[in-house]
Amino acid sequence: MTADPRAADHGAAVPPVSSGHRAAVPLDPSLAPPGTRAFRDAGGIPADQWHADQDGETLVPTHCCFCGVQCGMYLRVDRGGKVFGVEPRNHDINRMRLCPKGINAYQQVNHPDRLTAPLMRRSRDEEFAEVSWDEALAFTVSEIRRIQEMYGKDAFGLLGGASLFSEKTYLVGKFARVALRTKHVDYNGRLCMVSAAGANKLAFGIDRAGNPFSDILLTDCLLIAGSNLGECFPVLTQYVWGARDRGASLIVVDPRETAVARTADIHVALKPGTDSAFFNSVLSVIVEEGLTDEEYLAEHTTGWEEVKAKAAEYPPSRAAGICGVPAEQIVQVARTFARAPKAMAWHARGIEHHSQGVENCLTVINLCAATGHIGKPGAGYGTLTGQGNGQGGREHGQKADLLPGGRSILDEEHRRQICEVWGIEESELPTAGTSMMEMVWQMQRREIRGLIGICNNPFVSLPNYRVVKEGYDATEFHAQFDFFLSETAANAHVVFPVTTWAEDDGVMANAEARVVKHNKAQEPPPGVRTDTWVMCELARRLGAGDKFAFADSREVFEELRTASRGTVIDYYGITYERLEETGGIAWPCPTTDHPGTPRLFEDGRTYHEDGKIHLQVVEWHLPMDPYSDEFPMSLTTGRTVAHFLSGNQTRRLGALVEQTPRPWAEVHPSHGFRTGEPVRVVTRRGSEVFPALVTEAIRPDTVFLPYHWPVPTSANALTIDALDPRSKIPEYKVCACRIEHASELDTVPSPPVAPGHVAYPETQVSRTDPLPPTSPQGRGTSERS
Amino acid sequence: MMGRTIFIDPGRCIGCQACVSACRECDSHRGKSMIHLDYTDEGRSVASLPTVCMHCEDPVAPCAEVCPADAILVTADGVVQQADTTRCIGCANCVNACPFGVPKIDLGAKLQLKCNLCYDRTAYGLAPMCATVCPTGALFYGTVEELQAERPGVQVADTFVFGETEVRTGVAMVVPADKVQWPVPGGLPVVEINGKDVRR
Numbered sequence: 001m002t003a004d005p006r007a008a009d010h011g012a013a014v015p016p017v018s019s020g021h022r023a024a025v026p027l028d029p030s031l032a033p034p035g036t037r038a039f040r041d042a043g044g045i046p047a048d049q050w051h052a053d054q055d056g057e058t059l060v061p062t063h064c065c066f067c068g069v070q071c072g073m074y075l076r077v078d079r080g081g082k083v084f085g086v087e088p089r090n091h092d093i094n095r096m097r098l099c100p101k102g103i104n105a106y107q108q109v110n111h112p113d114r115l116t117a118p119l120m121r122r123s124r125d126e127e128f129a130e131v132s133w134d135e136a137l138a139f140t141v142s143e144i145r146r147i148q149e150m151y152g153k154d155a156f157g158l159l160g161g162a163s164l165f166s167e168k169t170y171l172v173g174k175f176a177r178v179a180l181r182t183k184h185v186d187y188n189g190r191l192c193m194v195s196a197a198g199a200n201k202l203a204f205g206i207d208r209a210g211n212p213f214s215d216i217l218l219t220d221c222l223l224i225a226g227s228n229l230g231e232c233f234p235v236l237t238q239y240v241w242g243a244r245d246r247g248a249s250l251i252v253v254d255p256r257e258t259a260v261a262r263t264a265d266i267h268v269a270l271k272p273g274t275d276s277a278f279f280n281s282v283l284s285v286i287v288e289e290g291l292t293d294e295e296y297l298a299e300h301t302t303g304w305e306e307v308k309a310k311a312a313e314y315p316p317s318r319a320a321g322i323c324g325v326p327a328e329q330i331v332q333v334a335r336t337f338a339r340a341p342k343a344m345a346w347h348a349r350g351i352e353h354h355s356q357g358v359e360n361c362l363t364v365i366n367l368c369a370a371t372g373h374i375g376k377p378g379a380g381y382g383t384l385t386g387q388g389n390g391q392g393g394r395e396h397g398q399k400a401d402l403l404p405g406g407r408s409i410l411d412e413e414h415r416r417q418i419c420e421v422w423g424i425e426e427s428e429l430p431t432a433g434t435s436m437m438e439m440v441w442q443m444q445r446r447e448i449r450g451l452i453g454i455c456n457n458p459f460v461s462l463p464n465y466r467v468v469k470e471g472y473d474a475t476e477f478h479a480q481f482d483f484f485l486s487e488t489a490a491n492a493h494v495v496f497p498v499t500t501w502a503e504d505d506g507v508m509a510n511a512e513a514r515v516v517k518h519n520k521a522q523e524p525p526p527g528v529r530t531d532t533w534v535m536c537e538l539a540r541r542l543g544a545g546d547k548f549a550f551a552d553s554r555e556v557f558e559e560l561r562t563a564s565r566g567t568v569i570d571y572y573g574i575t576y577e578r579l580e581e582t583g584g585i586a587w588p589c590p591t592t593d594h595p596g597t598p599r600l601f602e603d604g605r606t607y608h609e610d611g612k613i614h615l616q617v618v619e620w621h622l623p624m625d626p627y628s629d630e631f632p633m634s635l636t637t638g639r640t641v642a643h644f645l646s647g648n649q650t651r652r653l654g655a656l657v658e659q660t661p662r663p664w665a666e667v668h669p670s671h672g673f674r675t676g677e678p679v680r681v682v683t684r685r686g687s688e689v690f691p692a693l694v695t696e697a698i699r700p701d702t703v704f705l706p707y708h709w710p711v712p713t714s715a716n717a718l719t720i721d722a723l724d725p726r727s728k729i730p731e732y733k734v735c736a737c738r739i740e741h742a743s744e745l746d747t748v749p750s751p752p753v754a755p756g757h758v759a760y761p762e763t764q765v766s767r768t769d770p771l772p773p774t775s776p777q778g779r780g781t782s783e784r785s
Numbered sequence: 786m787m788g789r790t791i792f793i794d795p796g797r798c799i800g801c802q803a804c805v806s807a808c809r810e811c812d813s814h815r816g817k818s819m820i821h822l823d824y825t826d827e828g829r830s831v832a833s834l835p836t837v838c839m840h841c842e843d844p845v846a847p848c849a850e851v852c853p854a855d856a857i858l859v860t861a862d863g864v865v866q867q868a869d870t871t872r873c874i875g876c877a878n879c880v881n882a883c884p885f886g887v888p889k890i891d892l893g894a895k896l897q898l899k900c901n902l903c904y905d906r907t908a909y910g911l912a913p914m915c916a917t918v919c920p921t922g923a924l925f926y927g928t929v930e931e932l933q934a935e936r937p938g939v940q941v942a943d944t945f946v947f948g949e950t951e952v953r954t955g956v957a958m959v960v961p962a963d964k965v966q967w968p969v970p971g972g973l974p975v976v977e978i979n980g981k982d983v984r985r
């Protein structure tokens with residue numbers, strides 16, 4: 001593959017790092033680690049001291065609503081109080097940078113597709129009608145009552161979302177347990193980083209990244225596993241390039257040559273679904289060559305002997321065959337990572353979306369522990385959260401098995417503590433429910449008969465679309481909270497029009513576990529209510545009003561702080577005022593004078609009682625969907641930079657649609673396709689036709705589909721609903737498939753448009769664009785003029 | 786070479802088009818982007834690079850040179866401005882003359898549009914919108930010293946060769962270190978570009 005010339009010269013241009021070399025580099029204050037004073041002072045005139053352009057314009061400091069980076073931004077608000085634009089903000093996290101999603105995010109606030117009145121119908125055969133809030137709420141409550149009286153409390157389920165503010169995710173968990181009294185509550189973060197969460201909990205007793213992003217700037221070796229970081233977290237590339245500028249080596253493990261992979265010192269293009277075999281093998285080399293940190297292992301870990309013995313079963317000669325990469329590359333990775341004075345590993349969905357997602361993450365943790373790269377500036381691990389509040393979304397009880405503060409719903413003491421905060425009897429608190437995909441299976445089997453969905457779009461985001469559709473169709477009642485009519489909302493009986501992120505206050509925790517505050521920039525349009533208001537009003541009508549007497553987010557946050565007090569996920573010391581002053585505080589933060597904890601384990605202790613890292617033995621196994629003569633290739637899925645998750649938000653924004661108008665199938669030239677030709681991708685679940693994007697940047701045995709579109713161009717109509725047994729995350733990143741020549745492309749469906757509203761004409765034009773993308777990064781034309 | 790300028794580093798570009806979106810948001814031509822994103826090795830690699838207005842210095846910017854209405858003015862600090870709306874006749878001569886494909890014509894308004902280095906921002910000491918948001922630093926705004934302080938060993942060039950014509954630009958490009966041959970009067974090294982050794 002042709003690399004970019006600079007990548008080839010990078011070794012020559014940047015001398016190897018030594019501390020002497022670093023000291024010799026003149027210090028520019030803008031290079032100071034984010035969070036320090038010098039950093040804040042650098043970088044030009046901060047936008048808040050700058051005269052806004054328009055007369056009467058104000059700038060409201062807030063954060064991007066999309067990914068787990070949580071870039072700071074200003075929303076431009078006009079004299080009439082309407083959001084009309086964006087200004088970069090010199091926040092610690094992003095230092096003015098934004099990706100195209102962040103720049104265009106503001107356009108959804110006053111988008112013509114916004115839902116502005118509740119929609120209702122009594123059966124799915126009817127059309128939606130706009131009704132009053134009272135009517136929609138009354139119908140919902142009577143349906144909840146009917147279903148729960150007929151089939152039991154647990155026949156009604158609640159599915160939340162990890163793009164909600166933490167206050168709202170806290171309310172989702174409380175609403176399910178206290179108002180609905182159902183055990184069936186889960187959230188779409190289940191599709192995001194629960195594998196990493198599970199692995200971190202097992203190994204370290206704490207569920208979050210060990211280091212802040214700024215540590216990337218200090219490392220000597222950065223291992224990025226299963227993350228298309230350039231497209232999914234573009235703003236983090238400034239940290240990656242910053243590390244590279246200082247001579248750090250970059251190792252990327254990914255079946256595709258992504259934008260970051262093409263600049264890597266070592267790009268391991270392994271076969272999807274073989275990550276744990278690869279990392280076990282790297283560990284075997286580290287042991288073999290005596291590169292382990294035995295002192296660290298003896299003092300800080302348990303289970304090392306077993307892990308070492310298992311790794312020895314994966315010598316590079318064997319792993320090379322499993323993973324489809326050269327054995328020398330495995331050795332090279334081992335040496336580079338282990339010999340670096342400071343090394344870090346960051347991973348994302350690429351290794352987590354597997355039926356052994358937790359185990360994949362554990363093998364990465366084993367590497368960090370074996371080499372002692374933990375808990376130091378520039379050394380440690382992190383996980384890149386897909387959703388804005390992917391981290392915070394599971395911390396306070398939205399997950400089936402968790403109560404606020406990450407307490408276990410099965411632990412008697414934990415249950416008692418929360419019942420005290422909530423003012424209910426312990427006998428009233430349900431036990432653990434099932435995961436999101438399992439709930440859909442239960443809907444299919446009619447064990448769950450009614451559902452409320454808040455801030456999620458499973459019709460696009462869950463695997464095996466046919467099963468999902470069947471499950472939702474089988475429900476007797478389905479209500480959805482959203483601000484656009486998503487594919488899932490279009491299936492509901494009731495749709496509640498709720499606020500966007502710019503119309504309410506609230507906090508989110510980003511991928512570093514840094515809690516940041518979003519500020520309200522405009523009043524919601526008439527007819528639109530906050531999710532908090534809707535949940536509290538439903539609770540009141542269900543007879544639990546006294547437990548839900550919250551006027552706004554601040555009041556919910558105050559209860560959340562108290563509810564988390566004394567746990568590992570301690571928010572007690574975090575207040576709205578402190579967040580506004582500091583630009584974010586990482587938990588645990590037990591007291592209001594505690595600075596927060598950006599880096600974990602600095603004292604060498606984990607959050608297990610013995611203070612050690614509990615290393616886990618991992619055996620690699622094949623993905624769940626078996627390869628056969630009929631289905632010999634791997635299908636893998638992922639994101640493109642212009643779109644976010646199920647696309648409910650970004651597929652409506654003209655600039656982003658224009659940038660990436662439709663999905664495609666990325667295939668290797670060896671299959672004889674020409675770019676733009678229709679290629680049929682077939683799996684055991686079905687088949688769909690996409691324009692081919694022929695590129696050497698993908699393995700010959702692998703096909704890639706971006707997943708942001710609904711059927712009939714939906715990657716998730718083809719993926720398998722196999723789950724990791726521990727985290728219950730679906731195996732999105734690998735299933736067996738084959739490709740065939742087809743005659744015609746499947747059309748790209750328009751997103752549903754709310755009654756009485758029109759979509760942007762510009763968006764409509766682009767959506768029917770038959771052109772295939774012009775590069776593996778999936779761009780259409782950048783500009784049409 | 787103007788003091789603070791844009792440096793383009795294709796080695797960093799991830800093709801995200803944040804620059805394209807940001808340009809569309811800036812107030813001098815809101816709704817239209819003046820940046821192209823080019824893919825240098827399509828079908829083989831994901832390599833990409835942005836093309837912003839290069840603010841040509843020597844010879845005088847080709848777009849300005851060919852403008853029959855004298856609508857494209859160059860400021861003292863070397864910024865080639867967008868065509869003056871009171872003079873532009875929308876003839877598109879500039880579009881044809883620009884070797885980098887930068888100016889565009891708004892067909893409805895019959896007026897030229899091009900990047901003016903976010904004059905509304907740079908005049909206040911702010912970076913242009915594209916270089917502010919570029920998440921990777923592939924677009925960097927500052928002086929060459931600032932760039933080199935941040936990126937040790939970085940080499941830049943500001944001369945491009947098109948056939949027999951050599952164009953020196955106000956915007957500079959980061960180049961592979963081993964290609965850099967000698968310094969030029971502008972203070973920056975010249976490089977072999979487009980396969981041609983510019984010494985000949």
Ligand code: SF4
Nearest residue numbers: 064067070071099102
């Ligand atoms: S989507 Fe992520 S990287 Fe892009 S602007 Fe938003 S928070 Fe930043």
Ligand code: SF4
Nearest residue numbers: 798799801802804919
């Ligand atoms: S914003 Fe930066 S990284 Fe993204 S396409 Fe533009 S120049 Fe490249």
